[in-house]
Amino acid sequence: MADHWIENHKRDSWRRQAKSSGYRARSAFKLLQIQDKFKLVREGDVVLDVGCHPGGWSQVAVELVGEEGVVIGVDLEPCQPVDGAILLVGDITEPSTQDRILSELDNRIINTIVSDISPDITGNWDIDQAVAMTLVADVLDFSLDLLCKGGSFTTKIFQGVGIEELIAAVKPYFSEVKRFSPMASRNSSSEVYLVCRNHMPWVNRDVSIRETYESLLDKKLNPDDELEEPKVFTSFKVRRRK
Numbered sequence: 001m002a003d004h005w006i007e008n009h010k011r012d013s014w015r016r017q018a019k020s021s022g023y024r025a026r027s028a029f030k031l032l033q034i035q036d037k038f039k040l041v042r043e044g045d046v047v048l049d050v051g052c053h054p055g056g057w058s059q060v061a062v063e064l065v066g067e068e069g070v071v072i073g074v075d076l077e078p079c080q081p082v083d084g085a086i087l088l089v090g091d092i093t094e095p096s097t098q099d100r101i102l103s104e105l106d107n108r109i110i111n112t113i114v115s116d117i118s119p120d121i122t123g124n125w126d127i128d129q130a131v132a133m134t135l136v137a138d139v140l141d142f143s144l145d146l147l148c149k150g151g152s153f154t155t156k157i158f159q160g161v162g163i164e165e166l167i168a169a170v171k172p173y174f175s176e177v178k179r180f181s182p183m184a185s186r187n188s189s190s191e192v193y194l195v196c197r198n199h200m201p202w203v204n205r206d207v208s209i210r211e212t213y214e215s216l217l218d219k220k221l222n223p224d225d226e227l228e229e230p231k232v233f234t235s236f237k238v239r240r241r242k
């Protein structure tokens with residue numbers, strides 16, 4: 001009970017700070033703390049903010065990129081305008097939304113992708129967590145091709161099954177992949193941010209990140225499926241791992 005009270009108190013304190021600093025959501029402090037540690041966004045950058053409603057991260061991104069930068073946000077929910085940001089309404093996984101992002105980019109390449117995306121909660125933790133992880137994989141599959149060499153991709157993920165597999169699926173494309181828990185989200189025990197830096201666009205992506213992630217997860221959850229059909233040597237049957 002006491003822990004609960006402390007958590008709520010901390011959450012309220014970030015909310016009050018957000019209000020007094022002019023940010024729409026306490027989540028703004030999470031991006032500020034991620035930025036403080038990893039220096040992801042620079043002046044003049046092109047930033048894609050995925051799952052941007054109500055606009056806290058977009059407000060922070062606009063401050064960081066300055067007048068020369070570009071911030072494009074996208075969310076299922078419409079946001080109140082943020083000065084200096086282009087905010088689109090739509091599902092990031094839908095081709096029509098992706099086309100609108102491409103058209104706003106107008107052939108510019110993205111320097112930094114930040115994603116605070118969280119799908120609707122059903123209340124069943126395992127389902128919610130699984131849906132959230134595949135959503136992250138889908139966002140990566142769409143946006144990685146738009147990310148510049150050396151660019152960064154940061155996303156919220158939820159603790160649980162599949163984190164190691166998602167990290168393994170994304171690791172080949174970045175020279176550094178780290179987990180980070182900003183102070184502003186430490187009271188929300190399940191969320192953590194995956195910060196992927198220094199994109200290496202020359203690494204071939206024949207198989208989508210979602211497929212790689214799902215097949216790694218499948219192998220973890222069903223290790224016996226990995227066994228090949230028995231091979232016959234002499235008179236013995238030998239089962240080998242692939």
Ligand SMILES: C[S@@+](CC[C@H](N)C(=O)[O-])C[C@H]1O[C@@H](n2cnc3c(N)ncnc32)[C@H](O)[C@@H]1O
Binds near residue numbers: 058090091093117
């Ligand atoms: C925690 S909120 C983001 C808060 C935001 N970073 C801020 O600072 O104001 C997560 C958002 O993800 C959005 N979302 C979930 N699924 C989405 C999808 N498929 N496409 C776009 N946005 C999505 C939700 O509508 C929700 O507004």
